[in-house]
Amino acid sequence: ILNVEQSPQSLHVQEGDSTNFTCSFPSSNFYALHWYRWETAKSPEALFVMTLNGDEKKKGRISATLNTKEGYSYLYIKGSQPEDSATYLCASANSNSGYALNFGKGTSLLVTP
Amino acid sequence: GAGVSQSPRYKVTKRGQDVALRCDPISGHVSLYWYRQALGQGPEFLTYFNYEAQQDKSGLPNDRFSAERPEGSISTLTIQRTEQRDSAMYRCASSRTASGNTIYFGEGSWLTVV
Numbered sequence: 001i002l003n004v005e006q007s008p009q010s011l012h013v014q015e016g017d018s019t020n021f022t023c024s025f026p027s028s029n030f031y032a033l034h035w036y037r038w039e040t041a042k043s044p045e046a047l048f049v050m051t052l053n054g055d056e057k058k059k060g061r062i063s064a065t066l067n068t069k070e071g072y073s074y075l076y077i078k079g080s081q082p083e084d085s086a087t088y089l090c091a092s093a094n095s096n097s098g099y100a101l102n103f104g105k106g107t108s109l110l111v112t113p
Numbered sequence: 114g115a116g117v118s119q120s121p122r123y124k125v126t127k128r129g130q131d132v133a134l135r136c137d138p139i140s141g142h143v144s145l146y147w148y149r150q151a152l153g154q155g156p157e158f159l160t161y162f163n164y165e166a167q168q169d170k171s172g173l174p175n176d177r178f179s180a181e182r183p184e185g186s187i188s189t190l191t192i193q194r195t196e197q198r199d200s201a202m203y204r205c206a207s208s209r210t211a212s213g214n215t216i217y218f219g220e221g222s223w224l225t226v227v
Contacts, residue, residue, distance in 0.1 A: 006155075034216070043204070043218035044156070089155045100169045101146065101216060103155040 004092050006104035013080050020076045021107040023090035027071030036089040080111040117219035125225045134190045134222045138207030145188050146206040195226045
């Protein structure tokens, strides 16, 4: 089982602030990196799936980058809104772990008006 | 089906009883995953299948936990001789192929062992 680490564990920002958090994962035999948004009492929803070093993906105010050589990904939220409050999960799959998708513990974001 | 369906949604069982949790993945999805999720935590990998073949079961906590997917569609996660520490949400997810694709989660089965 791979170690996927996310930081910070939690974050509290004001509406309008931009923020970012980090996911680190084993870089050897990398296959894919996923970001999910999870609101308590709901199922996690996919944000991005990235596979190539240098990938950058964007959805509205949220974007993500990927560095497979050093094993990290950043998720950015520009101009945070209260509705962005959720836990953001990243997960990585490597070919030497059978492609199983292993999740980090998440970064819990709270955006207050 | 339209989404990943899990049953039962809620299960309360007495310690020592066996429990079976069912997952019906999105139609045509090859890969099926089982995760356990504690309150406020990310999903913890248990096991996953491609078609009917169990590819990785390294996340199953001990030999009381087993999973099967005999026809490559519906899967059952079985916990034998349940213990209180087994209480958690058990989530199933599926994806079209291997984990380079988005995985879609079910709503989960809440298990409480009393």
